[in-house]
Amino acid sequence: MMDWTDRHCRYFHRLLSKRALLYTEMITTDTLLHGHVPRHLDFNESEHPLALQIGGSEPADLARAARLGEQWGYDEINLNCGCPSERVQRGAFGACLMAEPATVADGVKAMRDAVSVPVTVKHRIGIDRVDSYDFVRDFVGQVSQAGCQTFIVHARNAWLQGLSPKENREIPPLRYELVHKLKRDFPDLVIVINGGITTEEQVHEQLVHVDGVMIGREAYHHPGWLASWDARFFGDADRPLNCEEVEEAMVRYMQAQVGLPWAMVARHMLGLRSGQVGARRWRRVWSDHRLKSLPPAQVAALAAEQMKLAEEAV
Numbered sequence: 174m175m176d177w178t179d180r181h182c183r184y185f186h187r188l189l190s191k192r193a194l195l196y197t198e199m200i201t202t203d204t205l206l207h208g209h210v211p212r213h214l215d216f217n218e219s220e221h222p223l224a225l226q227i228g229g230s231e232p233a234d235l236a237r238a239a240r241l242g243e244q245w246g247y248d249e250i251n252l253n254c255g256c257p258s259e260r261v262q263r264g265a266f267g268a269c270l271m272a273e274p275a276t277v278a279d280g281v282k283a284m285r286d287a288v289s290v291p292v293t294v295k296h297r298i299g300i301d302r303v304d305s306y307d308f309v310r311d312f313v314g315q316v317s318q319a320g321c322q323t324f325i326v327h328a329r330n331a332w333l334q335g336l337s338p339k340e341n342r343e344i345p346p347l348r349y350e351l352v353h354k355l356k357r358d359f360p361d362l363v364i365v366i367n368g369g370i371t372t373e374e375q376v377h378e379q380l381v382h383v384d385g386v387m388i389g390r391e392a393y394h395h396p397g398w399l400a401s402w403d404a405r406f407f408g409d410a411d412r413p414l415n416c417e418e419v420e421e422a423m424v425r426y427m428q429a430q431v432g433l434p435w436a437m438v439a440r441h442m443l444g445l446r447s448g449q450v451g452a453r454r455w456r457r458v459w460s461d462h463r464l465k466s467l468p469p470a471q472v473a474a475l476a477a478e479q480m481k482l483a484e485e486a487v
Contacts, residue, residue, distance in 0.1 A: 175199060175256075177393055180216045182441040184426055186392070187219050188419050189399035192407040194222050196387075199253045202229030205238040214245040224249035226295070228256065228267060230276055232283035239284040239292065250284055252277070254296040257331035257341045268331035271300050274312045278319035285320045293323040295367070295387075298351045299330040306351050313355055313362070323363040325387050326352045342368075342390075353382040373398075373405055380406075394444050416446055420473060427469040435469045436462060451483030 178198045186195060200213050205227065216223060225242040227250065229235050239250045254277055256267035270277050277294065284292045294316055298309045313324055329345040336344060347369045356364040365385035370376060376386050392399055400414035423442055427435040439459045446452040458464070458476040467475075 181438040183220045184217050185423060185441050186399055188422050189396055190402045192403045194224060195220055196224045196226050196251060199226045199228045199256060202227060202234040202238045205241055206234060210241060222248045224251045226251040226253050228253045230270060230280060232279045235280045236283040236287035240287045243288040243290050249291045249293055250288060251293045251295055252280060254294055255327050255331060257333055257338055268297055268300055269333060271296055271312055274315040278316050281316055281319040281321045291323060292321060293325060294321050295325040297327050297329060297331040298348055301332055306354060309351060310358060313359060317362055325365040325367055328352050328366060328368040356383050395447050396444050397447060419445060424469045424473050434465055436465055450487055451480035454479035454483050
């Protein structure tokens with residue numbers, strides 16, 4: 174989720190769930206090997222368990238990037254073979270790599286030889302109008318022979334021409350049954366499903382067939398859902414969401430980010446009070462860039478005041 178799941182977003186999400194595995198936004202090998210590494214790889218220790226998702230196709234570069242990820246303390250290295258954007262295609266990686274399983278296998282092997290943490294792959298069920306299950310089955314089979322044991326499968330094809338990335342998340346039909354079949358055909362692999370899953374009931378339905386579920390935009394837009402995950406899916410004691418405590422923790426976090434405008438952090442928590450009376454007023458305060466010169470604690474006080482006014486008006 175490019176430009177979404179940065180380290181500030183992940184810190185916020187970790188306040189809500191202690192057990193869910195978090196992923197970075199995709200970072201290209203060129204960015205890691207030639208850019209400012211700390212800016213891209215630094216994270217808060219509380220974010221563990223945390224996977225670094227990288228994009229690339231050259232085995233040597235992937236190995237070097239994976240080694241950097243392990244050195245910085247990431248718990249998993251994930252190779253993106255599912256992004257359909259034209260910019261990513263021009264770099265010869267992302268979803269177009271599904272047409273080159275041997276290249277992906279070489280990259281996986283190079284990364285596995287370079288690091289001791291798990292190397293995983295995220296991909297689609299197919300590309301363009303190829304509807305054959307054999308395509309994704311053969312992809313998983315060949316890449317697994319290189320040592321990949323975990324596959325995160327977005328249950329849609331990626332149409333490489335004619336659709337925007339947003340349309341690619343909505344127009345190609347969801348085909349969960351193909352992901353379920355992958356698990357039946359590869360029982361020793363860890364198969365995680367992704368795409369269009371928005372409720373706890375759907376998660377439980379999927380867990381009958383696969384080993385895990387990845388939630389993306391639904392978790393971002395309705396982050397309060399994460400607060401129930403540890404109890405519902407990991408067996409921990411139930412811990413009701415306390416929005417005030419989470420907001421206070423985020424205010425302290427914002428205050429600690431020296432030189433960073435608080436709005437860069439606050440944008441990720443705008444869905445925290447979704448469904449509550451006054452949530453719109455609360456969001457409006459935290460989204461108001463005219464308040465950017467105020468300290469975060471003062472902005473929080475203004476937001477709380479708007480919540481109170483909304484409650485009194487009911």
